[in-house]
Amino acid sequence: MARAVTPRRKLLLTASAWSVALLIFFPVLWTVLTSFKTEVSAVASPPQLFSADWTLENYAEVWQRSDYPRFFWNSVVLSVGSTLLGLVIAIPAAWSMAFVPGTRTRDLLMWMLSTKMMPAAAVLIPMYLIFQRTGLFDSRLGLVLALMLMNLPVIVWMLYTYFKEIPAEILEAARMDGANLWSEILYVLTPMAVPGIASTVLLNVILAWNEAFWTITLTTTKAAPLSAFIASFSAPQGLFYAKLSAASTMAIAPILILGWFSQKQLVRGLTFGAVK
Amino acid sequence: MGKITLKSVRKAFGEVDVIPGIDLGIEDGEFVVFVGPSGCGKSTLLRLIAGLEDVTSGTITIDGKDMTELPPAQRGLAMVFQSYALYPHMSVRKNIAFPLKMAGVSPEEQERKVQAAAKVLNLGDYLDRRPGQLSGGQRQRVAIGRAIVREPKAFLFDEPLSNLDAALRVSMRQEISELHQNLKTTMIYVTHDQVEAMTMADKIVVLNAGRIEQVGSPMELYRSPANLFVAGFIGSPKMNLIEGAEAARHGAATIGIRPEHIDIGRGDWHGVVGLSEHLGSDTFLKVMADGLGTLTVRADGEVSIKAGDRIRMSPQPDKIHRFDKDGKALA
Amino acid sequence: MATQSSRLAARLTLAPSVIVLFIWMIVPLALTIWFSFRIYRLLSPDRTGWAGFRNYVWFVNSPDFWLAISNTLLLVGGVLAITIVFGVLIALLIDQPVWGQGPLRILVISPFFVMPPVAASIWENLFMHPQNGMLASLALGVGLQPILFLENYPMSSVIFIVSWEWLPFATLILLTALQSLSSEQIEAAEMDGAGALSRFRYIVLPHLTRAITVVILIQTIFLLGIFGEIFTTTQGGPGSASTTLPYMIYKQAVIAKDIGRAAAGGIIAVILANIVAFFLMRSMGKNLDV
Structure with missing residues (x-):
């Protein structure tokens, strides 16, 4: 912006922007604050933003009552595993769409996305049976596969949009330099697309981390991630708010922190590579 | 060695014949320039020789061997692209060494050849920089360096100077000519600039609408253009063309x-x-x-x-x- | 513009993605179709056999069916409308010269990181609960009766919660698009005498078309399958007031334990989703230049 803004105007704009942002953020903030209150002050009326009796008791109790580290570790394995596996399959596919496009490329991409529109609830029973029969039920491998397949269309699409920005001449140069397809993708395309790939990874880790249908219906204990952990805290009665808040905070904190630190990359990723 | 022969090479994109059929022989060590207006098929022809496009019909032989079906990597050619097509994530050294790495050359040998190429091209001080930190002329030299280390049968240049400013273009033109004199390797050079064609070529191939209008040395084309197209294209400023009574007086x-x-x-x-x-x-x-x-x-x-x-x-x-x-x- | 060998390579590199996605789509779908024509009740396992179209007839004629369809469309349409309108407004505000754009972005993006069951349970318990929720306390504080959000306005509440989750997404995409609008364009329009509103109408809004397209496309994909938020908060109730199509299928399968009827509902949902997908892709695809 080349134009000067009067300080008064800037102050006014800043104040309104911050008010709106805080309003949007408030539920998260409130949850975190509540998690440090006693159950009594958690439901005090009128509500207290800060309470005098800070406590870590809620966390201690949630920690004792459930096996948080296992849920957490499962979340990490499922979200990172499904994303990396998805990358391995999607990078070659996106290469092909971006650099050897055919008349059907767009239809194919749209078809991939449309597989995501199938309501999961519609195929719950068959999926449940398939997972039971193949021994994938409540296994990390099964969930990694399911989450990978769920996010694969998004991964392919995002990589495709990033790859398309890379000039084809550079890949042709690699071909002239004696690179085969594998070297071309490994040594030239992938390193050049690192920022785009990073955004893709971040967004898909978050999508997988927050998935809460298959992770709940296709697990019981062994492979259950944090979404199942939080589901087990549902239907709380009255004086249970502080503990619920503590559990909620524990479920969302890892991804919230990751998201904050990688904000720049993530915003790029959030646009699915479709908006510059 | 680098004798390249094109026999009834045809290229169609869908229904459109971009190149209806071309026969052309390029001798070993020759500097051949493909020149013509944009869209005349000169770049397509180069890409066919490189193997980056398939021919629709016809054959391309290099040193007597049929290369028509081979992928680019196995044709033993090197190419310098219009945009230089350097690998932005690699240092100059790694850019130049890339073809050697792909060929499985040992690291010591790679380094030796990179140093040799850098010396020829005056790139010694820049080996550890990234392409993004170089000027246009330096990037051009890196692209050439990457081509040289392969010791190819022939170099292919696709409008390599069109992204440079006028002064740099003249000096790079001379550098490429000197390089040809030193290496004595076949070079095929595509340009739309007839000055480049006249100054660099042993043999000029004038293309128009996918057809060869005339093949000859620069002075042959200048002295005796085979048709109006070549007459108008070669020479600067353009030849004056006169019709009517004055032409009739000369029986033309x-x-x-x-x-x-x-x-x-x-x-x-x-x-x-x-x-x-x-x-x-x-x-x-x-x-x-x-x-x-x-x-x-x-x-x-x-x-x-x-x-x-x-x-x-x-x-x-x-x-x-x-x-x-x-x-x-x-x- | 490619060679035979690269076209072959293209087919080979595409194959794994296409094949696994096809299997992921077709196997459950085929099984669902099979079940939808069977009598298959977990509560009476001895009764089996072909049901013909009876499962479909039952599902379509059930009193909840049309309600579920309209609820589904209401949810998708409502969330899209809210997130796009507020997304544009908030993006315009943040794009102004303000202090702390970075932290602002972090605050606005945060709801996106909250997993749906947590989001739903925070809203249900900490805010909308009629006795202990914050909104109830606030209402009592100013002398009003607390509103029974989930009991009296279940669909609106669900739409509100889901909108909160998706607002960051819409806002950030629109903000990114806004920031790529050259200030010269705006200045030129100003020189031409365009007021703030006409500048928005004729310069900013057209510039945002592509971003809005992306928001609609992506959100619809995710919103059609919304389940966790309803499951956590209203359980489709009271009665069937907030039952969407996915939730109705879930109830048939898990609560009524009638797999045949649930499968028939599943097939209907798939058909509807494909109709939506078809129109969406056709009208939006061009806008995406993919």
């Missing part, structure tokens, strides 16, 4: 006379000078000649003719080119 549908072959002072042609461009070494005059149309005439640099002056001119009789009504040159 069209006659052509280059600006530098018109003498000023005496003669049967006269006209009014519309514009006089003094370049110092030469002066170019735009003359509205009576009954002939607008002519470009080259005069001496020191000449003092101004716009509005009326002058007399005469074409040098042995420099008049005659063409029939189909545009073909008459003997």
Whole structure:
């Protein structure tokens, strides 16, 4: 912006922007604050933003009552595993769409996305049976596969949009330099697309981390991630708010922190590579 | 070695014949320039030789071996692209070494060859930089370096100088010519700039609409263009083309006379000078000649003719080119 | 513009993605179709056999069916409308010269990181609960009766919660698009005498078309399958007031334990999703230049 803004105007704009942002953020903030209150002050009326009796008791109790580290570790394995596996399959596919496009490329991409529109609830029973029969039920491998397949269309699409920005001449140069397809993708395309790939990874880790249908219906204990952990805290009665808040905070904190630190990359990723 | 032969090479994109059929022989060690207006198929032809596109029919042989079906990597050619196509994430050293790495050359050998190439191209100080930190001319040299280390049978250049400014273009042109003299490797060079073609080529191939209009040495094309297209394309400023009564007087549908072959002072042609461009070494005059149309005439640099002056001119009789009504040159 | 070998390579590199996605789509779908024509009740396992179209007839004629369809469309349409309108407004605000754009972005993006069951349970318990929720306390504080959000306005509440989750997404995409609008364009329009509103109408909004397309496309994909938020908060109730199509299928399968009827509902949902997908892709695809 080349134009000067009067300080008064800037102050006014800043104040309104911050008010709106805080309003949007408030539920998260409130949850975190509540998690440090006693159950009594958690439901005090009128509500207290800060309470005098800070406590870590809620966390201690949630920690004792459930096996948080296992849920957490499962979340990490499922979200990172499904994303990396998805990358391995999607990078070659996106290469092909971006650099050897055919008349059907767009239809194919749209078809991939449309597989995501199938309501999961519609195929719950068959999926449940398939997972039971193949021994994938409540296994990390099964969930990694399911989450990978769920996010694969998004991964392919995002990589495709990033790859398309890379000039084809550079890949042709690699071909002239004696690179085969594998070297071309490994040594030239992938390193050049690192920022785009990073955004893709971040967004898909978050999508997988927050998935809460298959992770709940296709697990019981062994492979259950944090979404199942939080589901087990549902239907709380009255004086249970502080503990619920503590559990909620524990479920969302890892991804919230990751998201904050990688904000720049993530915003790029959030646009699915479709908006510059 | 690098003898390349094209036999009835045809390329169609869908229904459109971009190259209807070309026969061409390129001798070992020759510097061949493909020149023509944009869209004439010259880049497509180069990409066919490189193997980056499939031929629709016909064969391409290199040193007698049929290469038509082979992928680019196995043809033993190196290419320098218009955009240089350097790998932005690799240092200059790694860029130049990349083809060697792909060929499985040992690291010591890679380094030796990179150093040798860097010395030839004056890149010694830049080996650890990234392409993004280099100027246009330096990037161009890196691209050439990457081509040299492969010791290819032939170099392919696709409009390599078109992204450089005018001054740099002249010096890079000379560097490439010197490189050719030192390496004596076959080079195929694509350009739309006839000056580059004239100054660098052993052999010029003039292309138009996917067809070869004429093949010959620069001076052959200059002295005896085979048709109107070549006559108009080669030489700067362009040859004057005159139709009508004056042409008929020479027994042709069209006659052509280059600006530098018109003498000023005496003669049967006269006209009014519309514009006089003094370049110092030469002066170019735009003359509205009576009954002939607008002519470009080259005069001496020191000449003092101004716009509005009326002058007399005469074409040098042995420099008049005659063409029939189909545009073909008459003997 | 490619060679035979690269076209072959293209087919080979595409194959794994296409094949696994096809299997992921077709196997459950085929099984669902099979079940939808069977009598298959977990509560009476001895009764089996072909049901013909009876499962479909039952599903379509069930009193909840049309309600579920309209609820589904209401949810998708409502969330899209809210997130796009507020997304544009908030993006315009943040794009102004303000202090702390970075932290602002972090605050606005945060709801996107909250997993749906947590989001739903925070809203249900900490805010909308009629006795202990914050909104109830606030209402009592100013002398009003607390509103029974989930009991009296279940669909609106669900739409509100889901909108909160998706607002960051819409806002950030629109903000990114806004920031790529050259200030010269705006200045030129100003020189031409365009007021703030006409500048928005004729310069900013057209510039945002592509971003809005992306928001609609992506959100619809995710919103059609919304389940966790309803499951956590209203359980489709009271009665069937907030039952969407996915939730109705879920109830048939898990609560009524009638797999045949649930499968028939599943097939209907798939058909509807494909109709939506078809129109969406056709009208939006061009806008995406993919």
